[in-house]
Amino acid sequence: MKKQIVTTSRSLTEETEDKLNEQIDMEGKSSAYYLSMASWCETMGYSNAAQFLYRHAEEERQHMLKIFGYVNDAGGHALQPEITGIRHKFDSLREVFELILEHEVEVTKSINTIVDHCFQIKDFTTFNFLQWFVTEQREEETLARRAVELFVIIGEEGVGLWTIDQEIGNLDSFATGTGPNTTGAI
Ligand code: FEO
Numbered sequence: 001m002k003k004q005i006v007t008t009s010r011s012l013t014e015e016t017e018d019k020l021n022e023q024i025d026m027e028g029k030s031s032a033y034y035l036s037m038a039s040w041c042e043t044m045g046y047s048n049a050a051q052f053l054y055r056h057a058e059e060e061r062q063h064m065l066k067i068f069g070y071v072n073d074a075g076g077h078a079l080q081p082e083i084t085g086i087r088h089k090f091d092s093l094r095e096v097f098e099l100i101l102e103h104e105v106e107v108t109k110s111i112n113t114i115v116d117h118c119f120q121i122k123d124f125t126t127f128n129f130l131q132w133f134v135t136e137q138r139e140e141e142t143l144a145r146r147a148v149e150l151f152v153i154i155g156e157e158g159v160g161l162w163t164i165d166q167e168i169g170n171l172d173s174f175a176t177g178t179g180p181n182t183t184g185a186i
Helices: 014-044 047-073 093-120 124-154 160-168 171-175
Strands: none
Touching (some): 047 171
16 A cells, blocks of 8 residues: 655644645636536637636636646645535626636635735745736736627627637637737737
8 A cells, every 4th residue: 555655744733734725626626617607608608708717717727727837745634625516507608707807816825825925934935836826817817808898899799709709719819818809909
């Protein structure tokens, strides 16, 4: 039988490990939430929004796994989150993206809380690890905000929703500055 690896000494505190596991939970739930939204969009014919959300569901899973790796490498134990109570139906495409923006702001707050905690207890290793997430959250919020703005700029009347769905397909490159902004499409 394989022996459990026991870490006798480590700099990661139990409190920080718990906070990182809470973040794992949040990223895992984000992934499930976006996957559910992707499926709803697909059934409603918003195929570009669906593809955007399928990609983002996968990205959130990668965020979760990034923290998994860090916690276990640091001598802790990353915990697979329980995923329950995921919403399957939405009132409109606009609601989906408003919920995403709201959710991403909450994720940013959560990351900032852990970063602040690490700074307070002088855990600069975890503080440094989390900087990637700080940058990522700025991009994620920009994307979600831009998506919500599309509903205001384009409007939902006539071919508006169809056009918004097309533009959502271009959003990923928008956050990195290589998209519509630089090509002149928007
Ligand atoms: Fe990984 Fe969108 O938060």
